[in-house]
Amino acid sequence: MSSVGDKELSLQGLSIKGESNAPEVGRKDSVDRFGDALTQRLLSYLALEDRFRLECVSKRFQRVVYEPVTDLIIGDHLSTKLNDKSFESILKKCKHITRIELTVNNSRLESIVKHCPQLAAIDVRFDGDISDEIMDQFFATFAKQLKSIKAYILCEYITVWKCLETNLKSCAEVTKIAVQYDYHNYFGDNLLHLMSGDDDNEVLFPKLKAMDFVFAAHDINHFETFVRNYGQRLTAIEVTVDERNCDDKAMAVLLGGVSRMPALKDLKIASSSIDSMDSLPTQLKQIGLNCAQLKRLSLDLNTKSNKTFRQTIQTINDNYRRIRRLEFSGNPTKEFVLMSDSFNGLTRLSHLTLLNVTFLFVNQIHDSFPRLQYLRLRKVNISDDVLELVSKLPLYAW
Template structure:
């Protein structure tokens, strides 16, 4: 009896065996966990896609959303731009320690592009030191404004990034020109894009055509992979430019030239003739300042560029001031000899009275980007705006100043099936920009922005 009672007590005191959780219990537990942190339902790939639609200045504020977003918000960043107020610009830290914090956080990703483009926020020695320390993957650097930076720090920069750089733009101070020319020619042999449009440099082509090597010998080609060049051209550069065309003419893809105000006719002819011999060019940008030389050379040699460069896709011509009738003749020349281009930009001033745009552009049917920023050139219904949908059916970007826009022209704009960006201004009392914006947004499914603000200028 005693034994039986003891056995029963031991059985009653033993712990009960717990029931195994079923699959339904696991699902309920996972759902409750997801409800507590709903952002965990987004995978890293989807979260990166969502963050990709935000500029860096807005993306930084997403750190506080969740731990996952804090982890990937900098991992998806590929560029840092300190300057213009575009959507991709980075916030401006007030101290160099704050700057180093942002740069250090960005080191978890692969920052390949860096830009300092505003005089109000220049590069300095502390910032450059942080960049050298935390951004090892830089390929594209543009420094239009910098303050006090020691030569020792610049030496570290070129030692660290020189051979891996693919594009470089530096606007050096007058006393630093020779230093940068020697450093770029010695440490950056793999550049594909180079900007040397410094107005104080008196020998821009020096290290492009005959820069001295370290052993004292002369080299004919410093940058074997160079495809894009921006430069300042003056009368003294004629011999070097001809040598540059001979060395780089078969590889160059993009050339941007800014001429000096004292450019004579001979130097102008050599420039345009050399450009016409660079058969692989896809983009040409010419900023022409002397008005008399522009009127003589452009009208005579511009057709040769259009006839010889069959791969040319973009042409940009800017001048200081010129006669209105001559500009109309240039437009007619473009219409007859540049039927293959896709992007056309004309910018300048007509110094006499307002000139109506009488020359048509009916042969440039492949245009996707059209920019007519000419002061005193009135772009009216005929021969352009009222039938713009038939002239340029592929047009995606339109930038027109002093447009004489009628209701018929507005209807023609609404019939453009691919238009995305429209910038337009009027010389007098015209349609309200709000009316134009509402009409285009309601009629064009592809439209993204309609504005009279120059912020769209960078899209060209």
């Protein structure tokens, strides 16, 4: 009896202990044991759409799920599903936004003005009519604190650009600026014209470090002024060459100007269907010699001249041995391929993007680039032999 009683007591004791400690075990195994700081850190890795769902979990999640958000990036897919009222609701919850990337209209610009007092960087696509009044209000609020401005104009260019141009002049703190547009349908003023100022010696952006712009032959004089006023301090430029109006002479002016930017660390040049690029290898050599701090080079050369491609590769191999990142692409003829010794002098590379490589090139990647961490191969004939070679390489990001 006593033994049975002992067992019953023991079982009851276990049962009682389990019941009394169940909430404690539950608390220990739940997110409640994390402080707000750690919870915010974990939630910071979630996409915006995932945050919407988690907001419904608890009042605590409602409090912390948007707290760590400083960058608000809304892609085209989500942007089309998001109405202006929902967008404003998001801004009200994300009280610490410093950077925004999305497609904007009048209503969204107004909401940003109301709810984003810490805004310092924008990457916006103007799609549709933007009123001058709203644009003026936006820059009146943020001009003195914006550090990075990137704008892509999808709608009628001249209307938006004229208002944007006027307001950009008041953004004296900006360190990076880019204005992109469909240059195939526009021949008027652009960002280089703005950078020239009202007189040749005016420096509108004394802290400028990086710039993206479109270049054509009619921009030569403005570009020369730009280089004279900003060339010594620029660390990064991205140039899209307007193939409608850019000959070998204009390319020589462009590349010659780049060679006078000694602080340059990041250079990206994209051309499209340029028939005459004879001066490219020579000018690239001068850039390599003069820009000793250059760490990243990106060239997209859409020329049918295999000779130009081969000479350019040799120039890079001989004069850019300090760079850490290389992107080399274009549209050569089908006969053009990168051989095993292409770029074998660039032993410091950690990131590499190439096209039209051979089996021998892939076979020697590890020996040629011992520090490589990232590899992207475009237009490669993926045979079984190539796949086998790639599988034996160290863990690269593809």
